[in-house]
Amino acid sequence: MNDIARVISRLEQQRATIDRAISALREVEQLKPAEALSSDGSSTAKPKRRRMSAEARRRIGEATRRRWAEKRAAESKASSATSRKKTGRKNRSSKRAPAAA
Secondary structure (H helix, E strand, C coil): CHHHHHHHHHHHHHHHHHHHHHHHHHHHHCCCHHHHCCCCCCCCCCCCCCCCCHHHHHHHHHHHHHHHHHHHHHHHHHHHHHHHHHHCCCCCCCCCCCCCC
16 A cells, blocks of 8 residues: 555646646746636637738739649640640541441
8 A cells, every 4th residue: 555655645746746837837828727728628719810911912813823824824735735636536436337236
């Protein structure tokens, strides 16, 4: 039993140390204990919304339009190259004679 009592004593010391560390961190962050964590351990504070300036939105829009224009141009080049190849081929499947029974 002496060993169990010693383990319990150490665990209580560790719990006290952890409680002091949590209190110190809350003081540093200047949070109230109720606001710091909810009962399930998750943060209750709402994340701050980031605002984007009109200039930044305009630049992103322009870059997106430019990217899509380049993609459409590349696809049209690829489709025109493949369409030229396909025009030279004959469609053999339609000229086959029906199988004899």
